[in-house]
Amino acid sequence: MSQTLVPRLVRHISHIDASAWDALGDGRCCTSHALLSSLEDSGSVGEGTGWHPQHLVLFDGDAPVAAMPLYEKLHSFGEYVFDWAWADAYQRHGLAYYPKWLSAVPFTPVPGARLLARDEATRAALARTARALADESGLSSMHVLLPGPHEAELLAENGFMLRRGVQFHWHERGYRDFEDFLAALNHAKRKKIRQERRRAAAHGLECRWLDGHSATCEDWAFFHHCYASTYALHRSTPYLTPAFFPMLAARMPAGVRLLIAYRDATPVASAFFLLDGQALYGRYWGAVEDLPFLHFELCYYRAIEYCIAHRIPRFEGGAQGEHKISRGLEPVETRSAHWLRDERFADAVDRFLEHESAGIDFYLGELSERVPFRREGP
Incomplete structure (x- = not known):
C-alpha cells in the first residue's frame, strides 16, 4: 500500500468498476455494486428523491481500496433508524438538520459492512476519512446505519456515538x-x-x-x-x-x-x-x-x-415487528453510529442514547422471555 490514500466522492457508482467495488465487500448482496447501481440507474435514488449519491472511496493510485456507500440526504425517509425527533429539535431551534450525511443501503434495514475495504488498515483509514469529511463538509451530521460490530467500534474510536437497536432473525x-x-x-x-x-x-x-x-x-x-x-x-x-x-x-x-x-x-x-x-x-x-x-x-x-x-443459515425479517417472535424469529441487537456537528445537540443526543440503551437492555431481556422455543428442564 502506498503512503498516501486519496479520498474522492463518487456521484455515481458506475464510475467504479463493479468487480473492484465488490472485492472490497463482505459478500453481502445489499452492498453489492449490482444493487446500488440499480437503485441509481432506476431513479429510485438520485435527482428528485432526496438521496444524492456521494460514495466515499479511497484510492491507492487508480485502484479503489476502500469505499463507503454514502448519500447526502435531504430528509429521513427510508432509513429504518429514526432521527425525526433530532431533526425536529434542530428546526425548533432555528438550525438546519438537512442536508445530512448518511451511509446506509437505501430502503434496506439489513446489517452488514458499511466500511468496505481490502484490509483492516484501509478500513481504519476509511473510518478516519469519513470523520474528516463530516468535520470539513459543514453538514449537520453523519449517520452510519447498521454497520458490522467491528465497524461500529472503529467509528466510535473516531468520535461517533453508537445507538443500539433490535431486529428479529430466524436461524437454521x-x-x-x-x-x-x-x-x-x-x-x-x-x-x-x-x-x-x-x-x-x-x-x-x-x-x-x-x-x-x-x-x-x-x-x-x-x-x-x-x-x-x-x-x-x-x-x-x-x-x-x-x-x-x-x-x-x-x-x-x-x-x-x-x-x-x-x-x-x-x-x-x-x-x-x-x-x-x-x-x-x-x-x-x-x-x-x-x-x-x-x-x-x-x-x-x-x-x-x-x-x-x-x-x-439465517432469515432476516426486516425492521421492527415483535409479532415475528411468535413465528420463530429471535431478537438480535443492531448498532448504528452517529456524529453531530453542534456540540450542544451532540451532548443531548449522547444523554438520550445512554438512556435509550438502558431501555434496550430491558427490552431484550423481556423479549428473551417470549422466545417460543421449548425450554429444557423443570
Whole structure:
C-alpha cells in the first residue's frame, strides 16, 4: 500500500468498476455494486428523491481500496433508524438538520459492512476519512446505519456515538423440514402456526418461487403493482420505481427471489426477497385481494421453509415487528453510529442514547422471555 490514500466522492457508482467495488465487500448482496447501481440507474435514488449519491472511496493510485456507500440526504425517509425527533429539535431551534450525511443501503434495514475495504488498515483509514469529511463538509451530521460490530467500534474510536437497536432473525439449526422446526417450538406457538397455515391454505393458492432468471417482465410488473398497493394502503408513496426490480434481476439474478401466489394461474399476491450466502432477506410484499394469514404464509413460513430446504443459515425479517417472535424469529441487537456537528445537540443526543440503551437492555431481556422455543428442564 502506498503512503498516501486519496479520498474522492463518487456521484455515481458506475464510475467504479463493479468487480473492484465488490472485492472490497463482505459478500453481502445489499452492498453489492449490482444493487446500488440499480437503485441509481432506476431513479429510485438520485435527482428528485432526496438521496444524492456521494460514495466515499479511497484510492491507492487508480485502484479503489476502500469505499463507503454514502448519500447526502435531504430528509429521513427510508432509513429504518429514526432521527425525526433530532431533526425536529434542530428546526425548533432555528438550525438546519438537512442536508445530512448518511451511509446506509437505501430502503434496506439489513446489517452488514458499511466500511468496505481490502484490509483492516484501509478500513481504519476509511473510518478516519469519513470523520474528516463530516468535520470539513459543514453538514449537520453523519449517520452510519447498521454497520458490522467491528465497524461500529472503529467509528466510535473516531468520535461517533453508537445507538443500539433490535431486529428479529430466524436461524437454521439443522432442521430436516418445517415440521422439525415446529417441533422445536412450545406447544402454544406450534399450534398457532399450524392454525395460521391451515387458514392460508384454505384460500386454495399455488405458490411458486422464481429467481432473476425465471421471473418474467410480467412477473416483475405484477410484483411492483403489489408493492405499490401495500404503500397505498398505508397512505404512502413507494420508494422503488417499476424499473428497479427487473433491472436488479438482470444484474443479480442469483441474488433475488420472487414468491408468487396464484389462483387458477392468475397471480393474486407476491413477496420479494434478497439472497446471498449468509441469509435470505425479506423485503416487500403485496396482494390484490385481502386474504387473511396470506402475509404470514408468504413472508415468514414459506421463507423459513425455503431456508431449511436450501440450508440457508439465517432469515432476516426486516425492521421492527415483535409479532415475528411468535413465528420463530429471535431478537438480535443492531448498532448504528452517529456524529453531530453542534456540540450542544451532540451532548443531548449522547444523554438520550445512554438512556435509550438502558431501555434496550430491558427490552431484550423481556423479549428473551417470549422466545417460543421449548425450554429444557423443570
